[in-house]
Amino acid sequence: MSLPPGEVIALVGPNGSGKTTLLLILSGLLAPDSGWARIGGVDPVERPFEVHSFVGWMPDFFGTYDDLTSLEYLELFGAAYKMPAAQSTRRARELLSLVRLSDKSSSPVHTLSRGQKQKLGFARTLVHSPRILLLDEPASGLDPRARIELRDLVRRQRDEGVTVVVSSHILTELEEMSDHVAFVDAGQCRGVHPLSLLPHGGAARRYKIRALNDVETPLRAAGVVFERISPDRVVIETINDESAADILARLTSQGVRVIEMTPVGGGLEGAFLAMEQGDRA
Incomplete structure (x- = not known):
C-alpha cells in the first residue's frame, strides 16, 4: 500500500480488517509482526520519536486529564513537545479557537461533553503543527453540526499541505472529506483509488x-x-x-x-x- 501525500485518504474496511492496527504501526506505537512501514520516509519502528515529531495521532478512545482545564490540557502537550511556555499558551488558544472551544478554555475537561472532548482531542493532535495526521474515528460522538465542522477542519489541513489518513465507519462523511480511499480487509490492502474513480464491481x-x-x-x-x-x-x-x-x-x-x-x-x-x-x- 502506498498512500499519496498532501491529500485526505480514507481507510475503509469491515470491523477487524486492520485499519486501527495500520494506524498504530504508522504512528510508531506498534511494531508489525512482519513486513515494514515508512511514513514521511521514516521507519516508525527504528525511529519512533522522529515520527512523533511530525505525525499527529488521534485514537478512537483517548484519555484526558480531567482536573486540567481545556487550555491547560493543550499547554501540557505543548510542553511535552518542548515548546516554550508562551508559545505553548499561544498555540493552545489558537487551537481552541479553531475547534470552537474558546469559551471552554477555563472549563475543567471533565465538564465537557463527549463531542467537545472529541474536538479537544483533535486540537491536541495539531499542537505541534504535524505534517501528517492519523485519525481513527474522529467523528465519534459528534453531533451533525460538529461533524460538518470536523470535515471542514480536515479539508483545511489538507489545503495547508497536511496529509490526512482517516478511518471511519461513517462512509458518507468520509466521501465528503476524502480525495482517495484505501480498502482494507483481513489485514490486506484491496486497492487505493481516487474517490472519483471508485470500483463498483458491477453493483447497481x-x-x-x-x-x-x-x-x-x-x-x-x-x-x-x-x-x-x-x-x-x-x-x-x-x-x-x-x-x-x-x-x-x-x-x-x-x-x-x-x-x-x-x-x-x-x-x-x-x-x-x-x-x-x-x-x-
Missing part, C-alpha cells in the same frame, strides 16, 4: 428522484427498475452515473418536472458493498 447504483408530476409512467415505459417511496419520490437502479444522466435527460425531455436526483448511499458505500459481495462470491 441507486438514485432518488423527486418530481412535481408523474415520473412512474415514463420510467416504466423505459424499462427502468424503480421503487416508489412516497407520492412524489422514487428510487431507481442503474449501472453507473452515465446511465443515470441518460435517464434524467429522457425524463425531462418527456415533460417530467424533476426537482431532485441524488445518489442513495454514495459511491463509496457502493464500492465497499461491492468489495464485500465479491468476498462472499
Whole structure:
C-alpha cells in the first residue's frame, strides 16, 4: 500500500480488517509482526520519536486529564513537545479557537461533553503543527453540526499541505472529506483509488428522484427498475452515473418536472458493498 501525500485518504474496511492496527504501526506505537512501514520516509519502528515529531495521532478512545482545564490540557502537550511556555499558551488558544472551544478554555475537561472532548482531542493532535495526521474515528460522538465542522477542519489541513489518513465507519462523511480511499480487509490492502474513480464491481447504483408530476409512467415505459417511496419520490437502479444522466435527460425531455436526483448511499458505500459481495462470491 502506498498512500499519496498532501491529500485526505480514507481507510475503509469491515470491523477487524486492520485499519486501527495500520494506524498504530504508522504512528510508531506498534511494531508489525512482519513486513515494514515508512511514513514521511521514516521507519516508525527504528525511529519512533522522529515520527512523533511530525505525525499527529488521534485514537478512537483517548484519555484526558480531567482536573486540567481545556487550555491547560493543550499547554501540557505543548510542553511535552518542548515548546516554550508562551508559545505553548499561544498555540493552545489558537487551537481552541479553531475547534470552537474558546469559551471552554477555563472549563475543567471533565465538564465537557463527549463531542467537545472529541474536538479537544483533535486540537491536541495539531499542537505541534504535524505534517501528517492519523485519525481513527474522529467523528465519534459528534453531533451533525460538529461533524460538518470536523470535515471542514480536515479539508483545511489538507489545503495547508497536511496529509490526512482517516478511518471511519461513517462512509458518507468520509466521501465528503476524502480525495482517495484505501480498502482494507483481513489485514490486506484491496486497492487505493481516487474517490472519483471508485470500483463498483458491477453493483447497481441507486438514485432518488423527486418530481412535481408523474415520473412512474415514463420510467416504466423505459424499462427502468424503480421503487416508489412516497407520492412524489422514487428510487431507481442503474449501472453507473452515465446511465443515470441518460435517464434524467429522457425524463425531462418527456415533460417530467424533476426537482431532485441524488445518489442513495454514495459511491463509496457502493464500492465497499461491492468489495464485500465479491468476498462472499
